[in-house]
Amino acid sequence: MESDLRSIGELARASGLTVSALRFYDSAGVLVPALVDPVTGYRWYTDDQVAPARLVAGLRRVGMPVAEIARAVRAEPAAVHRLLDAHLRRLEDGLADARRELSRIRTLVDPAEQPMFTRLVLARADLARAIDAVRFAVGDDPALPALAGVLFDVEPDGIRLVATDRHRLAVARVGGRPDGPPVPALAPTGFVDGVRALLDTGEGSTAEAWLTVAGDTISVSVAGRAVEGTALPYQFPDYARLLRPLVGGSPAHRLTVDVAALRAALTSPDAPVVACGHDGVERAVTVLGPDDRGGVRLLGADELTDDPDAFRVGVNGGYLLDALDAAGRAQLVLELDDPVAPLAVRRPDDADSFSVLMPVRL
Numbered sequence: 301m302e303s304d305l306r307s308i309g310e311l312a313r314a315s316g317l318t319v320s321a322l323r324f325y326d327s328a329g330v331l332v333p334a335l336v337d338p339v340t341g342y343r344w345y346t347d348d349q350v351a352p353a354r355l356v357a358g359l360r361r362v363g364m365p366v367a368e369i370a371r372a373v374r375a376e377p378a379a380v381h382r383l384l385d386a387h388l389r390r391l392e393d394g395l396a397d398a399r400r401e402l403s404r405i406r407t408l409v410d411p412a413e414q415p416m417f418t419r420l421v422l423a424r425a426d427l428a429r430a431i432d433a434v435r436f437a438v439g440d441d442p443a444l445p446a447l448a449g450v451l452f453d454v455e456p457d458g459i460r461l462v463a464t465d466r467h468r469l470a471v472a473r474v475g476g477r478p479d480g481p482p483v484p485a486l487a488p489t490g491f492v493d494g495v496r497a498l499l500d501t502g503e504g505s506t507a508e509a510w511l512t513v514a515g516d517t518i519s520v521s522v523a524g525r526a527v528e529g530t531a532l533p534y535q536f537p538d539y540a541r542l543l544r545p546l547v548g549g550s551p552a553h554r555l556t557v558d559v560a561a562l563r564a565a566l567t568s569p570d571a572p573v574v575a576c577g578h579d580g581v582e583r584a585v586t587v588l589g590p591d592d593r594g595g596v597r598l599l600g601a602d603e604l605t606d607d608p609d610a611f612r613v614g615v616n617g618g619y620l621l622d623a624l625d626a627a628g629r630a631q632l633v634l635e636l637d638d639p640v641a642p643l644a645v646r647r648p649d650d651a652d653s654f655s656v657l658m659p660v661r662l
Contacts, residue, residue: 305344315353330370417514418480428499430472436622439465446534473652485518491529551635555596572600586617614660623655
């Protein structure tokens, strides 16, 4: 039988992996030999394992985590493509972080060599949609002034808008080519609301919006009109670190949402809620569960069971309504891994705009 198999050295030569790497991926359960000699301990592989080994080698070269490599080896092609897309976004986020940091370092080394401002031309309608997608999540707690605005994070290939109040987070992105270094600016809500009103005026929906960040001054102009503000002097949370676990791989649950139907259910006087008490405070919690069509429905207290495999998640119903309204689509997708993981509300046609709700423990 061994004559029909490949030794570990032969598989190493065929795949581009080293022998030590093959031993590691065996111990990690990623690429297990077809046969291990009980006396010598030699590992033997089939010809069918050459392609998976080459896949592992490629994913290893681009730095994909071992857990995701294991999933890719066993997944269908569509799922592998999703893993690749998610990893590419992580790499792009990391590169954007590195570019921002290098830009700051260059300024420290020789400020005179750096442009004194960054300017970005954006499609007006796209910027308006991005503001609408995140504005609802701005914090209003005076004890957390760093959350009382929208982060305008200019990247090498566009701008990302981010807002959070700790209980929810909203992200949207608009593509563009900045003139000047990447730069973040935490825009106060008054400025953001002024910009949104400005975007509804002017010469038509195709007019461009010019965004400029110069020191602590941020401005947006459209058709000769401008709104200017002073960036808030606070450090916004590291949202990229928070987002990375949410953009990788395939969630355990992915439910289609008919927005009009779910909104009607949430706003109905008879909308079911579940009373949950934590830290001496009782709250009315909206509980979501799957329906029999791959969608989502509201669950009442009498439908909750002790079955650990039953899928359900508790959320703040008002926050969910805000997320549905901000998304601006007739159909959305809810993604969740488990009842204590953040719930993602996504647009099916826009991977860069979504909101995240923290679940309420039932």
